[in-house]
Amino acid sequence: MSGGPDAAEHFAPLRRELIGLAYRMTGSLATAEDIAQEAFLRWNAADRARIELPRAWLLKATARLSLDHLKSARHRRESYVGPWLPEPLLVTEEAPQQSAHERAQDISVAFLLTLQRLSPAERAVFILHDLFETPFAEIAALLQRSEAACRQLASRARTHLGEPEPRQSVTDEEARRIARAFMDAARDGQEDALRTLLAKDVVLHTDGGGIRPAARNLIFGADKVGRFFAGLSRKVPPPSALLHLGRLNGLPGFVTLEADGLPQATTLEIVEGRIVAVYVMRNPEKLGTLRACLPG
Structure with missing residues (x-):
């Protein structure tokens, strides 16, 4: 039937x-x-x-x-071309996450990037077994490998992933405050304000996919990241509109409509009140779904 x-x-x-x-x-x-x-x-x-x-x-x-x-x-x-980032996800009640499992709710950019560094087989075994509770016997049939081999793949995946970082309890109000402060400081090129927000070892990831201008390499350190945004503010007109301020991939972030008429998503990873990672998505091929979810 x-x-x-x-x-x-x-x-x-x-x-x-x-x-x-x-x-x-x-x-x-x-x-x-x-x-x-x-x-x-x-x-x-x-x-x-x-x-x-x-x-x-x-x-x-x-x-x-x-x-x-x-x-x-x-x-x-x-x-x-340049750093690869996962497609940003606007977190709503309909967001694709499995609420029954705490680790499966982790859709942060850092966790997704780490998953992407696993081999496809390691990724499949880890996600299916550890996040979605699929028995190794069923995974073995899927991958056409032995159960022992699948257990080894899962073990290697866990080693690569390491222990999950403790969750930072950033309230929605604090998330919006920090995201707004970072957006304003970056837009106006305020290096001093940026340095008060950024952790000393902050890392900036920008993904333009070779379609829009973006840094071809990661940028490390508060001084370099601050100078990058200060220089950018002198060269690029400010965004024409703020489309979203809140959560992206479970983290503080915002979506702006840039001067070129295309959206840009910025996600911030925060530890102990300081921004430790900035993820800027500019590749328009990865922003269509996000923009469709936004009002207007």
Whole structure:
């Protein structure tokens, strides 16, 4: 038996979870949504009467599609211009996260970047097992490897990821305050104000994807990051509008409409009241989904 009304009924409650899996695998929300849709099409065409565990079947289908995408995108990633950042995610009640698992809620840019440094197989095993509680036996069948090999992949992934950093309890009010202060200081080129906000060892990541101007390398240290934004303010007209001030990937951030008419997303990682990382997304190919979520 395939097709039928129960296909959508079983799929709908799992859609957010499947998008969350594919987003962590690929770093792209747009791609994750496409993968979830393809998983539904496969689910709709399957003989569902013989599938005892729909969630497990759909998780494995989504992981398989994500792995296929990563293989086809490997060359594009290797030839990417400048630092690569995951597609920014506007955190709302509908955000793709699995609330049942604390670690799975971690969609911070730093965590996603670390996931992307794992091999596709390590990433798949870690996400499926540690975040979505899929048994190793099922993962082994998906990857066509032994359970022992999958356990080794998971162990290597955990070693690469290390222990998660303790969560910083930044309230929404404090997040908006720091994000607004950073935005104003960067826009006006106020180096002194920036240095009061930035940690000494802050790191700046800018992703233009070779499409819009951006720093080709990471910039380290409060002095260099402060000078970078001060110099930028003298060369580039200020944003024409603030589109969003709040949370991006669970962290303080904001989205602006730049002078070139395109949006830009800035996400801030904060530890003990200081900004330790700045992630600036300028690649328009990674901002379409975010802009569609914003009012106006």
